[in-house]
Amino acid sequence: MARDGQGLEVSNAGAEAIASLDFLRDEWLSFGNRLAEFVAAADKEASCVLLPVMAANLMLSMNSDDGREMAYKYLAHAKALAKGANAREQAWLATTEAWIEGNTDRCLKIHEDMANEWPRDLLGGKLGQLHAFNCGDAEALLRIGERLFAANQDNRYVNAMYAFGLEECNRIDEAEEIARAALEVDRRDPWAHHAVAHCLEARGRMVEGVAFLEAMSDTWEGCNSFMYTHNWWHLALFLIDLDRTDEALALFDERVWGVWKEFCEDQINAVSLLARLELRGVDVGGRWADVSHYLKPRLHEHFVPFLDLQYLHGLARAGEHSAVTEMLASLEDKAENAKPFDREAWADCAVPAAHGLAAYAKGDHAEAARLLGQAMPHLSKIGGSIAQRSLFGAIHLDALMKSGWNDAALKILQADDRERPTVPWTKRSLGDLYRRVGRMEQALAAEYQAERLSRQYARGRTT
Numbered sequence: 001m002a003r004d005g006q007g008l009e010v011s012n013a014g015a016e017a018i019a020s021l022d023f024l025r026d027e028w029l030s031f032g033n034r035l036a037e038f039v040a041a042a043d044k045e046a047s048c049v050l051l052p053v054m055a056a057n058l059m060l061s062m063n064s065d066d067g068r069e070m071a072y073k074y075l076a077h078a079k080a081l082a083k084g085a086n087a088r089e090q091a092w093l094a095t096t097e098a099w100i101e102g103n104t105d106r107c108l109k110i111h112e113d114m115a116n117e118w119p120r121d122l123l124g125g126k127l128g129q130l131h132a133f134n135c136g137d138a139e140a141l142l143r144i145g146e147r148l149f150a151a152n153q154d155n156r157y158v159n160a161m162y163a164f165g166l167e168e169c170n171r172i173d174e175a176e177e178i179a180r181a182a183l184e185v186d187r188r189d190p191w192a193h194h195a196v197a198h199c200l201e202a203r204g205r206m207v208e209g210v211a212f213l214e215a216m217s218d219t220w221e222g223c224n225s226f227m228y229t230h231n232w233w234h235l236a237l238f239l240i241d242l243d244r245t246d247e248a249l250a251l252f253d254e255r256v257w258g259v260w261k262e263f264c265e266d267q268i269n270a271v272s273l274l275a276r277l278e279l280r281g282v283d284v285g286g287r288w289a290d291v292s293h294y295l296k297p298r299l300h301e302h303f304v305p306f307l308d309l310q311y312l313h314g315l316a317r318a319g320e321h322s323a324v325t326e327m328l329a330s331l332e333d334k335a336e337n338a339k340p341f342d343r344e345a346w347a348d349c350a351v352p353a354a355h356g357l358a359a360y361a362k363g364d365h366a367e368a369a370r371l372l373g374q375a376m377p378h379l380s381k382i383g384g385s386i387a388q389r390s391l392f393g394a395i396h397l398d399a400l401m402k403s404g405w406n407d408a409a410l411k412i413l414q415a416d417d418r419e420r421p422t423v424p425w426t427k428r429s430l431g432d433l434y435r436r437v438g439r440m441e442q443a444l445a446a447e448y449q450a451e452r453l454s455r456q457y458a459r460g461r462t463t
């Protein structure tokens, strides 16, 4: 039986099919923009089951109705080639079918089993991590990464896969060390850049973050739109926390929004960046209108709650009231019919959070604070990374501050400041809140620290 470049047995595969699978693995792990070449090969494949199976998974990773339609087509193609499929290939068929049907808990279980049984199957691990990410299961993200890392020391891409799992489990120092080790071998690994960015973000090391990502950014030109726009999005987050919001807005226009406006990942990077800029008082002009135009077809999709909440926020900020109302009703239906494993994500988090975001956009900050507060204890279940989900915490905090819930806001800001004591905005907000509650001495101290940090960052830019 033929074997792929990882030494895994592949049924009914000629040299071309093996070459296509090896190409796909490298292209997916390096976040390349040539995946269409693999899909073209899968379209023509007449014997090897894994090609259409992988094409189906690619389509499903688009998180769109069109993608799912295409995935059905590729799964049917795969089933027609399934005779003689080995155990690993049957596992791939099972997880693909489960994904199409929305049983992502089953997908994750199959991929975890695959990572144990065939840890050399790097795409099995990659997809498993994607399911863990979408289910908000950081421990599973790490377990799969760890297993792959142990079994593939000849492949530098596993470092970043392991590192991201470590980072999402708050093992920041180990994560940074492992991600940087990959870059010692070859600096062109956008997922390792991304893992380092998460570590620096978690620690509030913004100056280093900007320098690091800028130094690596020349290697992102051949990346797919997700990786390209997402790494620039991370750079924009550092700039925002350094009070360089004008530069972050320029990155929105030049890098983050405009590569592939129909793609969910580009859309949520755009929504999240505009939202964060607004939270810092930036006027983003007519940009919401453009973004929302591409969000309107998604009102009834409900692939991942974390995506839905960002779509809804974008629509609400654009003033698309009827679309928001329609999406809220659709989300409630989704929550009512959710499968037991993801009921918490949809019913306990997405629904109250979505209503909270809608209230926030209407200026009803007390209602927004109340509803988002209900959702917050369940937030990790909606999927996404810690850095991405922090947007909802930031909106909740803003609603609390605007509606005068000073004690609750203070608690959150103090925790933020303990975790990331380098952000001038946090100190300024603390100063404002301390003044409101009459704690003048602490207000003056926080304002002084904010000013000192701002000057330090300004000096750093001129030296």
Ligand SMILES: [Fe+2]
Binding pocket: 194, 198, 230, 234, 385, 387
């Ligand atoms: Fe990220």
